[in-house]
Amino acid sequence: MVNPSLDVWVATGDGDGLSIGGNHMIHMLRRNLNIKVLLFNNQIYGLTKGQYSPTSLLGQVTKSTPAGVIDFPFIPVSLALGAQATFVARAMDRDPKHLQEMVRRAEAHHGAAFVEIYQNCNVFNDGAFFQFTEKETKDDHIVYLEHGKPLLFGKERQRGIRLNGFRPEAVSLKDGKYSASDLLVHDEKDSTLAFILANMIHNPDLPRPMGVFLALEHPTYEEQMADQIARAKSRKGEGDLQKLLDGEETWVIK
Numbered sequence: 001m002v003n004p005s006l007d008v009w010v011a012t013g014d015g016d017g018l019s020i021g022g023n024h025m026i027h028m029l030r031r032n033l034n035i036k037v038l039l040f041n042n043q044i045y046g047l048t049k050g051q052y053s054p055t056s057l058l059g060q061v062t063k064s065t066p067a068g069v070i071d072f073p074f075i076p077v078s079l080a081l082g083a084q085a086t087f088v089a090r091a092m093d094r095d096p097k098h099l100q101e102m103v104r105r106a107e108a109h110h111g112a113a114f115v116e117i118y119q120n121c122n123v124f125n126d127g128a129f130f131q132f133t134e135k136e137t138k139d140d141h142i143v144y145l146e147h148g149k150p151l152l153f154g155k156e157r158q159r160g161i162r163l164n165g166f167r168p169e170a171v172s173l174k175d176g177k178y179s180a181s182d183l184l185v186h187d188e189k190d191s192t193l194a195f196i197l198a199n200m201i202h203n204p205d206l207p208r209p210m211g212v213f214l215a216l217e218h219p220t221y222e223e224q225m226a227d228q229i230a231r232a233k234s235r236k237g238e239g240d241l242q243k244l245l246d247g248e249e250t251w252v253i254k
């Protein structure tokens with residue numbers, strides 16, 4: 001029997017987690033099992049020496065795609081949101097402080113937690129995330145999501161994200177046209193907003209969001225199962241396995 005108070009941690013790569021284990025992943029998230037997933041995304045199969053994975057980019061040249069990848073990649077955060085995950089976050093290998101905070105948040109979350117971690121593979125896909133992780137470029141290419149705070153980015157935090165209808169756009173706060181009060185304010189409880197933020201990946205002019213996209217409070221699968229069993233027992237009393245096996249429709253052959 002599953003112990004409702006037990007946390008299970010899974011560390012997986014993008015290949016194992018989204019192709020081989022993709023089916024398990026989506027249903028585990030949908031059911032809100034108390035499992036914390038750290039998905040290390042390096043956009044390649046590393047251990048097996050550099051074949052393309054489900055997160056490899058369109059056109060990416062790998063050992064198994066010498067003329068370039070011709071299929072569209074999974075966006076792990078979008079996949080998790082679409083699978084009804086109750087906790088979805090993104091972090092980076094080269095920002096260990098923020099990564100630590102995301103792991104803490106996953107640990108504190110009630111139920112399934114999904115943390116995508118951008119991870120450099122220095123052998124088969126070196127530099128895949130450098131624009132987000134390196135000193136010279138990261139300030140203009142990432143935006144940290146903080147619950148209740150406006151989305152600000154840039155070296156002097158003079159740029160922000162505002163919503164134009166359902167479409168996020170990057171604006172400058174320097175020329176006086178927009179101020180911080182015009183910006184999108186992050187809300188971890190808003191699943192519509194989480195999808196909008198996940199979709200920012202499709203627009204190269206927008207920074208990549210890092211942090212907690214969504215954190216919802218739902219009962220876990222384990223708790224609901226324990227409750228259901230307790231309710232059945234209080235209604236019908238303790239079960240008797242032998243009696244159940246014998247049933248009313250069995251007979252003895254002599």
Ligand SMILES: Cc1ncc(C[n+]2csc(CCOP(=O)(O)OP(=O)(O)O)c2C)c(N)n1
Pocket residue numbers: 012013014015016020040042044045046047048121
């Ligand atoms: C449960 C399980 N055990 C063993 C394997 C075999 N296996 C395939 S890839 C791999 C290593 C994956 O390493 P990781 O750093 O997650 O990804 P990489 O970028 O190297 O592909 C292993 C152990 C597996 N797929 N699943």
